[in-house]
Amino acid sequence: MPANSINVRLFQSGPIPLDIDIECQPSEIFVLVGPSGSGKTTTLRSIAGLYQPSSGKILCGDQLWFDSDTGSNIPVQKRATGFVFQHYALFPHLTVQDNIRIAIKDRQKLHSLSELISLTRLQGLEQRYPHQLSGGQQQRVALARALACSPEVLLLDEPFSAIDQQTRRHLLRELVQLKTRINIPVIHVTHNLNEARRLADKLCIISQGKSLQTGSADTIMNRPVSAEVARLTGHDNAYTATVCAQDAQAGKSWIDWQGIKLQCDYQPEFSLNEKVDWFISSTQIALSHQESEAASRTNHLQATISEIIQLGEGTVVTLALPQTSEKLTLNISTYLSRQEQLATGQSVAVSLLASGIHLMKTSPIPT
Amino acid sequence: MMDWQALKLSIELGLISCAVLIPSSILLSRILAWQRFRGRNFLQAFLSLPLLLPPTVLGYYLLTFTGSRSILGQWYENLFGTSLVFSFEGILLASIIFNIPFAVQPMQRAFESIPLVTREAAWTCGLSNWSTFWRIELPLAWPGILTAIILTFTHTLGEFGVVLMVGGNIQSETRTIAISIYDHVQAYDNAGAASMSALLLLISLTAITTIYVLNDRQEQRRAR
Numbered sequence: 275m276p277a278n279s280i281n282v283r284l285f286q287s288g289p290i291p292l293d294i295d296i297e298c299q300p301s302e303i304f305v306l307v308g309p310s311g312s313g314k315t316t317t318l319r320s321i322a323g324l325y326q327p328s329s330g331k332i333l334c335g336d337q338l339w340f341d342s343d344t345g346s347n348i349p350v351q352k353r354a355t356g357f358v359f360q361h362y363a364l365f366p367h368l369t370v371q372d373n374i375r376i377a378i379k380d381r382q383k384l385h386s387l388s389e390l391i392s393l394t395r396l397q398g399l400e401q402r403y404p405h406q407l408s409g410g411q412q413q414r415v416a417l418a419r420a421l422a423c424s425p426e427v428l429l430l431d432e433p434f435s436a437i438d439q440q441t442r443r444h445l446l447r448e449l450v451q452l453k454t455r456i457n458i459p460v461i462h463v464t465h466n467l468n469e470a471r472r473l474a475d476k477l478c479i480i481s482q483g484k485s486l487q488t489g490s491a492d493t494i495m496n497r498p499v500s501a502e503v504a505r506l507t508g509h510d511n512a513y514t515a516t517v518c519a520q521d522a523q524a525g526k527s528w529i530d531w532q533g534i535k536l537q538c539d540y541q542p543e544f545s546l547n548e549k550v551d552w553f554i555s556s557t558q559i560a561l562s563h564q565e566s567e568a569a570s571r572t573n574h575l576q577a578t579i580s581e582i583i584q585l586g587e588g589t590v591v592t593l594a595l596p597q598t599s600e601k602l603t604l605n606i607s608t609y610l611s612r613q614e615q616l617a618t619g620q621s622v623a624v625s626l627l628a629s630g631i632h633l634m635k636t637s638p639i640p641t
Numbered sequence: 642m643m644d645w646q647a648l649k650l651s652i653e654l655g656l657i658s659c660a661v662l663i664p665s666s667i668l669l670s671r672i673l674a675w676q677r678f679r680g681r682n683f684l685q686a687f688l689s690l691p692l693l694l695p696p697t698v699l700g701y702y703l704l705t706f707t708g709s710r711s712i713l714g715q716w717y718e719n720l721f722g723t724s725l726v727f728s729f730e731g732i733l734l735a736s737i738i739f740n741i742p743f744a745v746q747p748m749q750r751a752f753e754s755i756p757l758v759t760r761e762a763a764w765t766c767g768l769s770n771w772s773t774f775w776r777i778e779l780p781l782a783w784p785g786i787l788t789a790i791i792l793t794f795t796h797t798l799g800e801f802g803v804v805l806m807v808g809g810n811i812q813s814e815t816r817t818i819a820i821s822i823y824d825h826v827q828a829y830d831n832a833g834a835a836s837m838s839a840l841l842l843l844i845s846l847t848a849i850t851t852i853y854v855l856n857d858r859q860e861q862r863r864a865r
Contacts, residue, residue, distance in 0.1 A: 324761050350764045363762035367780045376776065377766035423767050 280427045280459045282321055284330035290316045291483035292327055298427070298459035298476065303450070305462045305474035306485075308506065313483035314463040315360070318429045321461065322357050323350035334426050356420030356428045360435060362412045364404040370415050371400040377422035386422070393455070394418040395448075410441040421456065430462040434469060446472055467508055471495070479503050500637045501551035510603040512553040514636065517544045529633070532598040536573050538631035551634040556604045558630025561591070561614075562623050571625035577602065579620045584608055591616060593624060642833045646813050647821035648840070654729075654817060655797040658736040659790050666744035666789060671778075673745070674752035689746070691739040696802025703735050703807050732808035732815050736797050743792040751785020752778065784855040795848040799841055 282296040294317050298304035306314045319325035320340070321332060329342040339348045364373050374390055391397055394414040404412055413433055420428060430449075434442045450473065453460055464470050470477055471491045478488040479498075486506070487499045498504040504512040518535065519528040525540040529552060544550055560571065577593035580601065584590075589611040593602040602624065616622075673685060691699055707725045708714045717725040725731045755778060763773040779786070801819040808815030810824065818837055825834040 322765055324764070350761075351767050351769060354767075355765055357762070357765040359758055359762060361758070363756070363758040365759065365762070365777055365781075376763075376768070379767050419762075419766065423765075 278335045278426060278458060280321070280335075280461070281333045282317070282330070283332075284317060284320055284327045286328035286330075292316060292320070292330075293484040294330075294480070295485050295488070296461065296478065298461055300457050300459055301454050302475045303453055303460045303462055303473050304476045304478065305464060305470040306478050306480050307464055307467060307470040307474075308480035310465055312480050314465075314480055315431055316483070317480070318357070318431050318461065318463055321353075321427070322355045322429055323348065323353045337426070354423065354426040356423060356425030358413070358416045358420045358428075358430045358433045360432045362404075362416035362433075364412060364415055364419070366404050369401050369403055370396055370407070373404070373415055374418045374422045377419045379423055390418040390422055393421070393452070408441075409437045410445060413437060413445060417452075425458060427458055428456065428460045430460065432464050433462075434464070434466075442469070449473065479506050481506055496555070497632060498553070498634060500634050501553065502637060504551075504553040504634070509553050509555060511556060511559075512551060513600055515550055515552050517546055517548045517550055517633070520544075520546055526628070527633070529631070532600065534575065534595075534597050536626060536631060537628045538633065539629050541633050544633055549636050551636050553632055553634070554626050554630050556602075556606075558627040559602060559604050560625045560627070561593075561604060561606065562625075572628050573626040573631075575624050575626070577622055577624050579616055579618050579622060582611065582616055582618055584611075589616075593622065642830075643836050643840075644816075644818065644821040644825070644833065647816050647818045648837070650729075650813065650816065651798045651818040654733060654736055655794040657733055658740055658797050659793050661733075662737050662740055662744045662793055663786070663790055666741070666748055667786065670745045670748035671752050674749050675757075689742045692742045696739070696800070697806060699739055700735070700803040700806025703738065703803065707731060707734065707807070726807055727809045727811060727815060729808075729814055732804045732817070735803045735807040736800065739800060739803050740793045740796055743796050744789045747785045747788040747792065748782060749785075751782035751788075754785075755781050784858065788852045788855055791848045791852055795845050798844060 278300045280298050282294060284292045284294040286292045290313055292313055296304060306317060308314055316325055320327050323339065326347060330340060332340040338346055339353050340346065368376065371387065375387055378387060391400060394417055396414055396418060399407065399411060407415065434445060437445065446469065462473060474491050476488060477491045477494050479486045479494060481502060487494055487503045494503065495507055498507060501512040513531060515529040515531040517527060518530040520540065522540055522542065527538050527540050529536050529538065529550065575595060577595050579591060580594040581592040582589060587608060588605050589608045591604045591606060593604065595602065673681065704726060705711065706713055709718060709724055714725050759777065760773055763777045768776065799819055801823065804815065804817055805820055810816050810820050818841065822834050822837045
């Protein structure tokens with residue numbers, strides 16, 4: 275393992291269930307994303323030493339911070355983690371300068387105070403108190419303070435949750451720029467999928483304390499390993515089917531979805547007659563009310579519009595399929611929706627792009 | 642006329658009571674603020690008793706448990722060769738006991754107002770428990786600590802019943818300013834009683850005003 279990378283393995287069945295695997299390299303942003311109460315913050319607190327899970331191992335570089343097998347548990351003060359708390363937890367009685375200075379362990383390194391202030395663009399605010407700062411400025415002070423203790427790993431607990439959209443965009447960009455300069459692993463926790471996708475070098479989907487899938491944002495968004503990951507990454511169109519044909523030579527597989535035969539790319543990891551979960555991104559569904567136009571396409575289906583909801587610039591169209599009890603959801607532009615004069619109850623034709631159908635091993639979807 | 646000796650004794654009693662009570666109450670109030678343990682509510686109720694008990698009842702129990710026939714009283718006499726009751730040390734012990742809630746409660750509220758995450762932030766900054774206490778907790782709890790000091794000191798100056806029962810009325814030994822006022826009234830020295838009463842009134846009013854100002858500042862800080 276390269277020096278300064280962090281390797282975390284946590285497990286416990288309660289009171290907060292945890293089953294977490296993290297490996298993060300220097301200058302890499304590892305984003306843990308999941309719904310509220312999924313164990314994200316507990317994971318960060320365990321890494322920092324603020325919470326002790328019942329079993330696991332935390333290795334930072336060549337330093338063993340926690341090992342339940344040997345009973346080793348380095349106290350929080352000696353772990354060298356920079357922690358940015360959700361609401362920053364700045365010390366209200368100290369100025370910006372003193373908030374940062376208090377974390378500088380080595381008095382010889384006091385010159386780094388000005389470097390940190392410049393790195394986090396806090397010049398001119400040194401003598402202000404936390405209550406005299408905006409949310410974005412407070413976030414910068416928290417970041418500077420976290421970096422002041424020369425951390426081996428930077429832990430960010432939803433640091434952008436209390437910040438307006440515009441400031442958030444600025445800070446996200448700054449964090450991405452910062453990661454190469456600080457050259458340490460960065461573990462970031464959020465429930466915001468868009469934020470996670472923009473930041474992550476490596477993304478981990480977590481639910482009910484369990485890391486479900488880790489990989490690049492593209493992989494997780496397009497090739498989720500389970501229906502649960504698909505659901506957590508915002509994919510509505512996840513269903514169950516059976517593999518009904520495989521043709522390696524033609525590079526095609528077919529699934530039986532409640533009597534509808536759908537063609538998809540050849541996926542040899544699934545056997546014939548195997549029950550599978552599958553999903554399709556709404557970007558891979560074409561909609562037309564020209565029956566003749568759609569009929570020539572692969573995976574052509576008849577549907578009825580059961581609901582149209584305009585959400586800002588986009589429109590969510592829900593389609594009922596007469597052949598099944600399932601529904602398909604499409605996100606289309608409001609412009610297209612108006613141009614096509616879509617209306618509830620209207621019959622339309624849809625085709626599902628074969629390469630957009632992604633098969634997954636079956637797993638129960640938690641409610 | 643003003644009984645300067647009684648005033649001096651009262652101030653000494655107040656200062657020593659604060660010196661003994663405040664540090665120990667800081668530790669006690671931190672525990673009560675942040676730790677949940679069996680018997681915590683009973684302990685809080687027990688410590689609050691001096692607020693509700695008539696001073697004579699408290700004085701009676703103190704006499705019972707520190708008198709020369711009590712275990713504590715006999716132990717003290719064997720050790721120092723003098724009785725604990727009707728002595729300065731006796732009224733000091735009484736003063737410490739009847740001031741416990743005045744010292745503990747404001748500090749407990751002050752420590753309770755410090756969020757756990759603030760202390761956790763200090764730990765992740767590498768601060769030891771002692772540094773966290775010294776550099777984060779104490780400054781943040783300072784208004785509560787100052788309130789406790791003011792309340793303990795002024796309450797000691799004004800306490801009458803318990804001090805009279807435990808210490809009697811011995812000049813330069815147990816006669817505090819509150820007892821002296823009573824003496825002066827009994828002796829029809831209204832001028833002396835008035836001047837000492839006015840002084841106590843002034844001290845109390847200043848103390849309470851200071852506490853309100855401190856609380857106001859703390860509330861403003863919390864509201865930010």
